[in-house]
Amino acid sequence: MKLFQLVMWRMSTILVVILTCWAVLFYLAIMEEVNDEVDDSLSDYAESLIIRSLSGEQMPDTSNGSNNQYFLYEVTPEYAASYPNISYRDEMVYITEKGETEPARILMTIFQKEDGGYMELVVYTPTIEKFDLQRAVLGWIVFLYVLLFLMILAVNAWVFHRNMRPLYTLLKWLEDYRLGTKEKPLDESLRIVEFRKLNEAANMFSERSEKLYEQQKLFIGNASHEMQTPLAICRNRLEMLMEDETLTEKQLSELMKTHRTLENLTRLNKSLLLLCKIENRQFTDVKSLCLNELLLQYLDDYKEVYAYRYVQVEVHVEECFRLEMSESLAIVLLTNLLKNAFVHVTEGGVIALSFTASSFRISNTGDASLDKNRIFERFYKEGKAEGSTGLGLALVDSICKAYHLTLSYTFEDGQHIFSIVS
Structure with a gap:
């Protein structure tokens, strides 16, 4: 994972947590403020009703045209003692003026008359549709959330790239x-x-x-x-x-x-x-080489050696396998693979060479698979071949690594197969 991706991923995670907490707190703060305002209005209205009741003045109509309604009735001392003096809650109530049920904020309070009796006053007023408020707040919060999120990420990406430019310059310098x-x-x-x-x-x-x-x-x-x-x-x-x-x-x-x-x-x-x-x-003598043309130049030198063991050589060329590399190393690469094929081919067997635009493959008939985990090690000799230095395939492996070529070995259907892919 790149440093930029790691920073952006961690920044996004932190922002999601922070903005989500902020959205929840923002909604709770709005609802708290709305309830406070409604509760203050209800308290003032309830206080005026209690004063009028205690002073013996005529009480207003239960519905006064302002959508505020109240109920006043006497309760027992036991009931008064079991409930708090004042409480607030949200309920769905029937609004007489509108003739429909709406959400309302309700204040319930209990007070004592001069004669020692207890009265319960219930005052309620229609309030906002909290479900509608939730949807509206949620919509704007999501909009603001996404906008802030994208803007913060964009600013961080710009700041990161601008300030990390020397690091990218250093990395490019090291790569080159x-x-x-x-x-x-x-x-x-x-x-x-x-x-x-x-x-x-x-x-x-x-x-x-x-x-x-x-x-x-x-x-x-x-x-x-x-x-x-x-x-x-x-x-x-x-x-x-x-x-x-x-x-x-x-x-x-x-x-x-x-x-x-x-x-x-x-x-x-x-x-x-x-x-x-x-x-x-x-080796700095790098130039463009066609490996199949180069191989054909040296293949004649091995034909007499192959004929000595009755080995047939087959060459299949689809396209020129062209590489940018040192010609001396290309010769070492090809000749070592040819020598290895001769060492491990069976008497009267076949060595097949095939070229495509992006690969070279050499295969030869054999009796048993080589140890694919060790054949490219230095000084490793399969079967302790006399006169072998154990460095032929190690040289091939080093050359392939130097030019970023993929070298592989497999044993299939009685065939030792070495493949080089660019």
Whole structure:
């Protein structure tokens, strides 16, 4: 999840809770204010009626044209003692003036006359339709709620993007950064302290990485030169010794074994150096290549080897599988897959190569599945093949990762299948 999405999701959750609580409190406050106003009016009206009753004046009509109505009747002392002196409630009552039932606010109060008797006064007045009020308030609250919600989110999104712009610049710079290329350093004069320190740290990291990269390149170059030269000298001396006619058959056999060991060591050294160069992205001769055309150029070199084991080679080309990559690495990729297919193909079997616009697939007949969890590990050898360095498929895997290609292995219907998809 992106930072922007996380912030907006959390902000939305908080806003929903806050605005919902505010809407409930707002409605309760409105209803409380309405009831207070009505209750004050009823209290004043009830007070005037009680004064007139106690003073012996003539009481007004129960319906005086103002929709306010009252009932006054005598109650027992026990009844008076069991009820509060004054209470308010909402009820549906029949309004004589209108001839219909409407919601009303009712005041009930009990007072004592001079002769010690108790009177109960019930006063009610029509009030607002609270259901209608609820709908009206709810409609406006929802409108205001949605409007505020969208405006707050829009403002937060604008503020977030504006203030987080240096972070997006840093992320883009890190995505485009490649060792060995002179990237423009990040701006270290930002007003925001945290972003300024991030850019300073990224620039320092870049400088250290470039220095280490140059040192590593120098080491790899020196190691390649210094190790290959003595290995070549040792092989040449062994070959000269093997030409000595005075050697016994046993001595010649031992020398041949030593020569093979040196050759394996030479191949291993070259493969390890190549792996280091691939992982350090030291191959900059990138160009557009058609892999099927490149493969056909090298396939003839293997035909005699395949014919030795009666292996048939089938090539199916639908379209050109074109990639932007180093030609030397593309050759290593294809030749290692061809060698691997030859190693694991059955006697008199078939090796099939197929190309599409976005994939390359090589399959060969085999007896049993390889360990798909380990075949791309370095120095892992399936069946301990003699002369193998165990780095062929590891090289293929490293090249695919360097160029963001998807490499996979499956074993289906007696076929080892390696697929590369762009």
